[in-house]
Amino acid sequence: MDQVANGLALLRPPRLSPSEFKALIRQRGWRMADAAVRWNVRPETLSRVAADPARETRWDDLVRALPQLTRRERAAATAARLALHPPRPRTCVGVAEAASPVMNSSPAASPPTPLPWADDEEEDLDDSAYGTNGFRYRGYVGVRSELIVVREIGSFASEGAVLxxxxTRLGVNAHAEPQEEYCCESPSGLLQWLTPDEMDEWVVSTGKTRSTFG
Structure with missing residues (x-):
């Protein structure tokens, strides 16, 4: 019986909860939308799978088998995804998502046929384009752009606050590379400069502009 019980634990392991499923993908350094491309499924399909506590065990196995990505590798994976599947305009667009895909100018083999992704990709896929340069928001975010905080920024702004x-100013990152930085005003009137990497983590754009808080 012990052998059967041990075997059943291998054949019918406990499933990851929806939150554990998504958390493990992120812990491996992946974005949900990039994992969807790797597994050749539509992003909304992966979102439904992640939310299903009764999903097939093979999906949990796929998540556990994802290779660990470095920050640079994650940026490269997202840049490649955007080259295959350029983001479509939306009413409320993530600031990083609007970045132009990074294309390789050197000759290369033809890319695989893009997946027929739907126009209504779900918002919880975290599919923002993780840019590879410090000017990835230029042309999309500027003075008077309205941003929504998606992750609390210490005592500066809480989640859901509008900045x-x-x-804007020219700055440099930790690798002495140039980048554009953005001075953001909170509803309480506080000011804080955000780098492109901080924008990736903390805010999305509403696609609107305004001069003062109403």
């Missing part, structure tokens, strides 16, 4: 970009 307005009041100024």
């Amino acid at each position: 307005v970009v009041s100024d």
Whole structure:
């Protein structure tokens, strides 16, 4: 019986909860939309699978088998996804999602046929384009752009707060590479400069502009 019980634990292991499923993907350094491309499924399909506590065991196995990505590898994976599947305009667009895909200028083999992704890709896929340069928001975010905080920024702004970009400047990142930085004003009037990497983590754009808080 012990042998059968041990075997059943291998054949019918406990399923990952929806939150554990998504968390493990992120812990491996992957974005949900990039994992969907790797597994050749539509992003909304992966979102439904992640939310299903009774999903097939093979999906949990796929998540556990994902290779661990470095920050640079994650950026490369997202850039490649955007080259295959350029983002479509939406009413409310993630600031990073609007970045132009990074194309390789060197000759290369033809890419595989893009997946027929739907126009109504679900918002919880975390499919923002993780840019590879410090000017990935130029042309999409500027003075008066309205941003929504999706992750609390310490004492500066809580999740759901609306920020307005009041100024931009040229700065440098930790690798001495140039980047554009954005001075954001909170509803309480506080100001804080955000780098492109911080924008990736903390805010999305509403696609609107305004000059003052109403």
